[in-house]
Amino acid sequence: MKIAILGFGTVGKGVYEIVKKANMQTQNLSVSHILIRKNKIRTMPEMTDDMSEILTDKDVDVVVEVMGGIEPAHEYILAALNHGKNVITANKAVVAIYLKEFTEAAERNHVKFYFEASVGGGIPWIQGLEKALRIDNVNSISGIFNGTSNFILDQMSKKGQPFVEVLKEAQKLGYAEADPSADIDGYDIANKLCISADIAYDIDIKNHQKLPIFGIRNITCEDVKYFQKRGLAVKLIGRSHQKDNKFDYVVEPALFLDQTLEANTPxxxxxxxxxxxxxxxxxxFGQGAGMLPTANAIVQDILDVKERKSHLKRDFDKRMEYCPDLTKGDYLLRTKVNVSELFKNYQVSKEGSYLVVHQIPVGMMHKLMKLVLQEDKAAFMVSLPDQEVA
Amino acid sequence: MKIAILGFGTVGKGVYEIVKKANMQTQNLSVSHILIRKNKIRTMPEMTDDMSEILTDKDVDVVVEVMGGIEPAHEYILAALNHGKNVITANKAVVAIYLKEFTEAAERNHVKFYFEASVGGGIPWIQGLEKALRIDNVNSISGIFNGTSNFILDQMSKKGQPFVEVLKEAQKLGYAEADPSADIDGYDIANKLCISADIAYDIDIKNHQKLPIFGIRNITCEDVKYFQKRGLAVKLIGRSHQKDNKFDYVVEPALFLDQTLEANTPxxxxxxxxxxxxxxxxxxFGQGAGMLPTANAIVQDILDVKERKSHLKRDFDKRMEYCPDLTKGDYLLRTKVNVSELFKNYQVSKEGSYLVVHQIPVGMMHKLMKLVLQEDKAAFMVSLPDQEVA
Structure with a gap:
C-alpha cells in the first residue's frame, strides 16, 4: 500500500520512520510521496511540492495529512477524498471544524477518513470511545487532553516555580510553541473536546464559539501552593456531559483530590x-503528543484501512441543544475587585485569598468571569471537585 | 444473530440484559438458548440443560461461555468450535490453559474465538494489547488485574483495618468468594497475566507452574502503615518483561510511589x-469485573464477530525461554527467623522491622521466600519500586 505524507515535520517524520520498521514492511506499506512547501529543498527522492502529482497518482492509496492548520489542509484533504484516496490526519484544528464534511466526502467516494491521532496522540481514545458507543450511551467525557499545559502545571506543583519560568522551560524542551496560546489558553483542548463530543453524541458542533474556555495564564505559585495545602491538584481539562438531549462542554482549570488518576497524571x-x-x-492514559506516539496512531489508522476495519459510522446530524446550565458546581475565584454585585444571585463565601462561589452553573460562571477579567486582568478561577449534572 | 449463553450467573445475566437493550436490538442480536445445569428449574423459555441442542441448532451463530472452571467449559468450547459456532468466553482459567488449542480449532472451523472479558473485565485490554502489537514489540506488561485484592488493600490503607476484617467485608459485599484463595493468593492474576503474555510474546505458556506467585494473605495493618509512612502504596500485581528472546513473569505485592497511577487505583x-x-x-483503567462491565466486553466481542472484525492473528508458537533472573530489584522482607545464611549471596540491610534485600533476581527472591515460609508461616515480602531488566 502506497502512502503520501503531506507535511514533513515531527509527526510526518515519525510516520516515515515507523513505516520503515521491519515488521511494518511485511505489511507491504511504503511511503511514495512526501509533500513539502514550494521553496523547500528536496532532500529525499519521495519529496515533491506538487499536490496534483499525489492526487493523480493512481498507486497512492492513503494520504496522511500532518501539515496542521486549517488551509490548505482542508482543501487538500477534500481533494484527496474526492480523488478516491483514503485520508488520515492528526490535525485537530481542521477536524474540529470539518469532521462532518470530511466524513460525507469519504462516504461519497467509498474511502475512509480516520483521525485517531488528532485527539490524545498515541492513546487509542477515538477508537475506545467509538467502541463504547456500539453498546452504551456515553453520558460524559473528560480529560487532560493537552500535554503542554499538564507539564506546566505539574512542574509548578512539584518545583514551586512560577508559571512564566516553567513555560520558558517547556519552550526550551520543545514541549511548548513560541506562541503558547493554543496550549495554555485552552484552544487546543477545545478542538479535541469538540471532536470527542461530535462522536460521543453524533452531533456537529463545528463552530464552537459558545464553548466556555478559561486557561491557565493567570495561575500563580501561591494558587498552586494553596491547592496543595487543601489536598488538591489543578489540571487544565476539557469536560462534557449530556442528558435528555442536551449537552454542555467546557475547558477550564479544575481541582482534583490528590488520590485521583487525574491528580496523578504527570x-x-x-x-x-x-x-x-x-x-x-x-x-x-498515555503519550498525548510526540513524534512516535502520534505517528503510531496514524499508522494504526493506515492498518485499519488496509485490513478494511471500519470505524463506527456516524452521521453527525443528531439535534442536541447546547445547554450552558446543564452542570453546576463550586468555584474558587481569586480577584482584587469587588464582585458581590456581579455574583449576587449566588452564595459566595470567603476562603483565604479566594472567594468560593457555590453551586453556580458552569456557563454562568464563565460568563461572569469574563466581566471580572475586564476589571482585573490577573483574576483566576478554578472549579472544585464534584460538579453535578442538573 | 442468535446467541447461546452457557451458564446463567452474574455475567450470563448481564449479557442477556445488554442484548435486550434497545440499541442492541437494532443490531439484530437475540439470545436463543441459555444452558443451565441438569437439575435446575427452567424459568425462562430460552433455558435448556441439553448442550447438544445448542450444538445441533444451525441458527446459533455465537456461543458465550460464562460457566467458569476448566471442565466442562473446555469440552463445550471445543465442541462448539468444532460445530462451526463462534465462541466468546470470559473464563480466564480455561483460556490460560487452552488458548492455543481453542485458537487452532477456531481457525480449522473458520470461526472466531474471542476472550476480551477474560482479562480486565470491561477494560478493552486484550484488544488494546493486540492493537499495539500490530506495530510495536511490547517489552513489558503489568497491572492490577484483580479487583478483589485491590479492594482489600485499598480498604486496609484507607481505614487501617486488618486483612481478615476487610476480607469479611469484601465477602459481605459480594466482591470476594467464600473461598478467597484465587483472589488473595494471586492465582486469578496468574491466569490473566499468562493470557496477556501469551498474546504479547506469541507464546504458549499453558502450564504456568514455574510462575513465581506470592499473595497478600500475610499482610498486616502495620505493614500497610509503614509503607504509607514511606510514601508508598502496596498493590498485588502481575508483571512480565521480555528481552532478547527471554521473558519473565511474576505475581507479587509491589510498592508504588504515592504519585503513580497504580498507587491511586481505588x-x-x-x-x-x-x-x-x-x-x-x-x-x-476501569471496572475489571462486575456484571455489566464484563458483559459489555462479551457483547463487544459478539459485535466484532457480527461485523467481521478480525482480531490479531497469533499462532502462539514462538520459542521464548522463561528466565527467572531477567529482572532484578529490591525487596522488603518481614520475618521472625534468621535468614542471613539463606540470603548470604545478596546485600541485606535492616530498615525498621524489615530487611531490605538488594538487587536480587525476582525468581531467586521467590525461591528463597518459599524456604522462609517453611520456618515462618507469617512472613511477608513486597517488591520496592524501580525493578530493572538485566
Missing part, C-alpha cells in the same frame, strides 16, 4: 475518560 | 499497562 501525559451506561468509568 | 478497579517501542507507556 509530565506531559494525557488522561482521557468516558462514562458509559454499562461499562462505567473507563480511562485511557 | 476500590475494586483494575489498571493494566503495556510498554511498546513507539507507543511508550499506555495504561487502561
Amino acid at each position: 509530565d506531559n501525559y494525557n488522561l482521557i475518560s468516558l462514562n458509559g451506561e454499562t461499562i462505567g468509568k473507563l480511562d485511557f | 476500590d475494586n478497579y483494575n489498571l493494566i499497562s503495556l510498554n511498546g517501542e513507539t507507543i511508550g507507556k499506555l495504561d487502561f
